[in-house]
Amino acid sequence: MASSFVIACVGKPSAGKSSFLNAVTEASAKVGNFPFTTIEPNEGIAYYPVACPCATQGVSERCQPRHGSCVGGKRLVPVRLLDVAGLVPGASEGRGLGNQFLDDLRHADVLIHVVDASGTTDEGGKETRGYDPIDDIRWLRGEVEAWIWGNLDRKWAGIVRRHVATKAAPADTLHVQLAGYGTAREIVVRALDRLPRDFPELGRWESKEELRRFVGVFLDERFPTVVALNKIDMPDSDKNISAIMKRYNQKSSTTLLDGVSVDNIVLTSALGECFLRKMHKQSFIHYETGSDDFSLDLPGLKPLDEKSRRRLETIRDLVLFRYGSTGVQEAIVRAVDALGYVPVYPVKSLANFGTPAAFRDCVLVKPGTTVREFARKLHNQALDRGYAGAETIGGIQLGESDVIVAGKNNVIKYSTTSHE
Template sequence: MPRDPLIGIVGKPSSGKSTTFVVAGLVPGAHEGRGLGNKFLDDLRHADALIHVVDVSGTTDAEGKATRGYDPLNDIEWLQDEIFRWIEGNLKERWGSIKRRHTATKSSTVDTLQGQFSGYGSTADLVARAISKLELPPLEQWTDEQLSMVVRAFTKEKFPTVLALNKMDHPDADKNVSKILKKHADTKAVLTSAISEVFIRKLAKQGYVQYEEGTEFLDTKEDLPDSNLKDLDDKLRQRVEDVRDLVLYRFGSTGVVQVLQAAADVLELVPVYPVKNIHNFGGAQVFRDCVLLRRGTTVGQAARKIMGDIPLAAIEGAGGVKIAEDDIIDVKKNDILCFKPGARN
């Protein structure tokens, strides 16, 4: 995928655009200017969800330096704290004038906060959700503690996070994973081995293995003697066996695909597959087209998103069943759709 020097890795799906931001260089104290400072925190404004890659082997410290026995719980804590302090600092710097304007204009709490949080990519609905569970007095009476509560609630709502617990096959990983899952039970976490995924994909590209991404299925020439796969030398064969035993067979996958699925899940996105023939899902290009839509989207809304203003005679689901436009889309429910252009009878 091409790299945008200002953004990150830019995907090229059949329609639309997907971007993965690589926010490197973030260190404790970034909100005060340490490391690359607020530049990388500012990059987060464009993100819909965060994937925090945590080295659960304990062999990398908070500064990115090699070590042994480091507690990766620290990384999770300081990253969350940096984002919070960045937003809180920006808000508190102007809080006096914000309160005066709020009172003078008789604005609602949501409208006033949205005016301050819009630069982070928020919406009024998001702000309303963030403060809905907080018992707050009128905005002009908020204490510093209550303002901090609001910022924490907004940060959690605006930046839903998936923990990618990486290097899961390291000997020290188990104890660190257990601590993280216990401390952050309400945060979605996925065990990963990114280096294994890179290794396998490289071999697949070179023609040495056949790999079904997101699964434990990894075949070599020995497994598929009639295939066109290349023979592995002894060194590569041993590395493949190690990946199978330590990662794929033990955990079921490298976890990389599952992390992306988890990110879509925290955003409540449902993959919808528009097909030309609802009765035939065969062929190498099956389900090549995919559109991510918010959970709760109706079939009619999906049709307009995918087909635009083209008149439709009917919308069919799996098995050729006609679907009403007000039916709801969800995972494994109305997520395979065939749009029939034409005038309705």
């Protein structure tokens, strides 16, 4: 019943991917409190905050998530976060860890591209000063594009010949080729929908240009990307951020440039967040992830040494006051939101929402998931075979093909026929 939702952190070496992972995966929720059976060494669990229905239903006291946590109606739902190391310029041609990096991407539903906005890392990941990161977003997109385009282009003449001979639907022909990248057919369909109306039919994609155009719209659908402009606590970040925002500040948020729109750019200080969390854990400050400040003078806090105090002041001035938060939690939120996933709460009873513990489960599902599809997803054979209906809060009956929408019908009680 676990959602296998995967966010992959990508970016050039030293951009701050591992720091970002550390910053978001040391959440206050208990370590190990996640539904995923295997966690790879380069994986962590991050938490996506949602408004839990326990608050509006008056059962917050009894709300006990099986995975993640819930405090006063703010529920943290676990999601997987992958640290994808080793992308260097030329990776698509096998440089660095090359295709190994790109293969990791097959597991990702959405990318967080961590960019070093401070200009202290050059294009190869070496320490430098005054580097202009303006082309970093374009570069990463180019690597992923070259990887997929290269694989298709080599076989393209044969693919078209077979396509024409078999009279297959374009989405089917392309899906066969793209399934290896962890692609569902619906993603191919959506990508094709993004092409202009007068775009030639697949059988007539003769020039490389048409295939390239398709790969572009395919990437937009397959790898929605949130950019984390990181190291905003450093002196030169400001001017680099302005330049990058300016380039991606498109007039319409539906047209993406290099797979990115300004709405999906978040400013982060991964290191700042790591430090704030550490100081909070050690009781020097009180700090809540996502908030715009911390407190120093609450009863019970330990006294600070001068060095830590100065470092905290710097984070406060350069990050929290200026940008409103360290941004890392926001990046996770945008990444899940980019896919429009919906939290769904299956319950045994609409009278008590489960007893003694209420709202035990929360599963993130793809947008468009129907009531019946979700029942299947729960991997409960008795429910699947003996499906007899579903209802939501207020005793409202739900149809099998009703699409699940947050706040409308996402608390679901299924009923089954008593005899299978």
